[in-house]
Amino acid sequence: MTMTTCRSLILGSSLLAASIASAQEIADTVYLGGPILTINDEQPTAEAVAVQDGRIIAVGSLDQIRLHQSAATRVFDLHGRAMLPGFVDSHGHVVMGGLQALSANLLAPPDGEVTDIASLQDSLRTWMEENEAAVKKIKLIIGFGYDNAQLAELSHPTRQDLDAVSTEYPIMIVHQSGHLGVANSKALELAGIDASTDNPPGGVIQRGSDGNPNGVLEEYAFFTALMPMLSGLGPEGMQIFAKAGAEMWARFGYTTAQDGRSSGGVVEALKAVDQAGDLPIDVIAYPDVLESKDYLEAHVSRAYTGHVRTGGCKLTIDGSPQGFTALRDRPYYDPVGDYPENYAGYAAVTMKQVQDSVNWCYQHKMQIITHANGEGASDMLISALKAAQKQYGDPGNRPVLIHGQFLREDQVDSYQELGVFMSLFPMHTFYWGDWHREHTVGPANAENISPTGWVRARGMMFGSHHDAPVAFPDSMRILDATVTRRTRSGDILGPTQRVDVMTALKAMTIWPAWQQFEEETKGSIETGKIADFVILSRDPTSVDPETLDQLRVMATIKDDKVIYQASESDQASSLPRPPLIADQAHAHHLLDAWYEGLNN
Template identity: 30%
Template structure:
């Protein structure tokens, strides 16, 4: 079979035995080798492709924590604080005051049928001073048409009185249904059990929007534009329709990424969930890889729903909200570990991290599993002693580096205070302890862009220009590894992606500048193209 040799100004391989080159050879969709052209020609007839001769090639970016919801959530109204672009490249201006939120809702209140809910997302009330937006503000737009607003973290929603009546929230007693001074629901619902009351009553689940081929294709194309060749859907319902949609989408010849979904563990009884994953793994192929299980413990710090150890929150409530009793998480860790499956666990607050580390400690004592690679996700407030436990247990981390930029200023003044902000997203400490880690964006919570994520990890700069945790900065080289080989390791795919070395899939990101030898901020380096299995995706 013909060998294609892509020449470039520089190739950064992430292979320590061959870290740099000017030519990468591809055969049968895999990397044949990196080296001088004359050495490549020893393998046989070579067709030189110099379309990237003035570019820089790096391994295809691996986004280890994001959601296919990015492909469907833009069907709803954007109410976020920051400016964003949707998967089709359309710009959306952020809304930066309660009045602006009401105006945008009013502009769209008559869109669609009056019997259907008006759904919006991206809302971030923690940025607004003064009284927190609740049902009264939404009722001023309409108290007849149901209005549902998802917060940016996707861990909280705010609804109007029409939804409260429809769901019957007045008569329910459940943690997460927030109440005013009069004891009545104020319209804010915190965490999944409370939010699912609304989804069930209205006959839709916003998290299920990605269970369609259209959403998955939009998601994949948005990822490709940012240089991503392997992407996750880290909370997939994995019911029949979702699995069928993923098979259909990834079977398309021009699907430009590899998709790695994770079962939403809280949606299934554990024995059923593990059987679903085992059965799905039988149908894995090059662009679809089942095998992960996702467990969501606590919420988000900026929503005051993450579970924190003493001294709790700087302002606001004493502590956050569990998505299930801690014993449930303990039992699920035991089950899925014993079943030989790969756990990825959402843990934001240090109390949530402690619960999961205790569960892992016990599971590994009872059922030792070398190289299990269970991964704690986000770990925004992980302590130094907890990092040492992670290292001892052989676990991995996937660190939400973007969080410092988007909410660092809020954590400094409202949620955590100065000292704990210095340890947010402690990538350098993880590195010093030899813990395998990736960094991620959690799209649609923050935008897809591994280079922006890498910039966040190297600068630790907030949107307001402050630097939080100078000693937790990592180098450009380490950040580049975290969005390639590091993330691939946490997904147990580092034998196939994450570096350019013989035998791995020829997945390549093409950049205008060298991320390791340029004065341009990483976030401003342009992605020129991606290559999947040796084929430029721009050829679709």
């Protein structure tokens, strides 16, 4: 072959490649340089992905994707890190997550430093010192995340314990479950709670031997005390919470969040944050059906307004299993506290309220997501769903069970027959698995809490959630717990309920996308879908499953835009979790804005 002939062939090949590229859609961004897990069974992995105008235009080999490149195409080099579809929140409370991010951290290790009542008091005092100006301005102290199950005393703090921190300011600390809390004497006084105050429907005011409130408030007793303290928050304050919560979700790889017990005012605050350009991720809100019917009728939609939409109705039947307020079908195994013989918890609502709420959502063809933790609560929900489907048929509304911590196998069968999507909470196996085994359900039944194995044996999809601010929206902790079911003590709780890594990843991506009617646009890396991605430090399918909780979220990408990127120090750190707020100065700025909103 002559040199002239070679040059002609090279020129011809170049012209052919140029003509092919010109006929293709040209990408704004190409992602390559590391393992890409698509969560698409028909094409599980890829070498590269091309994106244009925030949508995926090609997924395939390097040679295929290069056809979509031009000189203007940005190349995102993964540098050996793994890319997956952005995580979809199966259940959480993104706005109240902002409260968690801005209040005193009362969590136990590894997420905090509280191990006993003395360290809880120290954490409150430290937070007060660090935010002295704000505390003096608004005269309110909030702490989040204490857990009596993890305190050395194995008991709730009392109002006297909080009075030792301050009698000048009201203090309200929120239990990690979000279903109960403790008030100091000043907060009880402001809430109008004393020895003569009756328990409200669906709530309990715990009392000492003298009959006076000891500061511990359960369910609606807690909600009715906390909400007035935050009533001065106003729209601006709620916007601060929404912004802080959305930033925290993004730092853990979530590109779609849920606000799982919302209100019209909260949804409007989310929209205002989005319109200001400060909402980095999509948020789907589910207002409380008992309180927000008018708003629901006017706003439920499958279409987003910016990054926000109202997805349907939320109903809460019972409370917290670790706090012994979930409704069981049998007595708790060994509850810690002053409980009557054969105590089995209680419902926060009546059966009539459950049936009326489910009927209303079916009548209006709205999706209903229902918090039901105990077997007794699931019995109520199953009965209501059966009656509603008999009366209204199946409107295609994909009803969702939230939590389902304690279930009988016949209840899983019923949920399958009713077409219920189960959003489960296997992360509980880490945080409270030992507590469940020893105190709530006992060693035999504890094996089957959050029964993902039963669900998969029936071929059902499920979602795996964090319920933040009950726990941090820690995606790698969810992944680890769903696969290993390791408890804090290192035991495996229910080995037959474990699932493989890919199943656990589907429960954080494509299946919750289906849960929320977004499987055509999210949850997998496929042509035509939104360019929502998360970059992990390593491929979760290639590491020892026992190290899954050590993986790091290195970057979160929404609509082809990087909305979170780990700092150099974060990337070098051996700690598996990012900070909740971008930096301390930013945290103080948000706190000042929150308190300014309260003060006004």
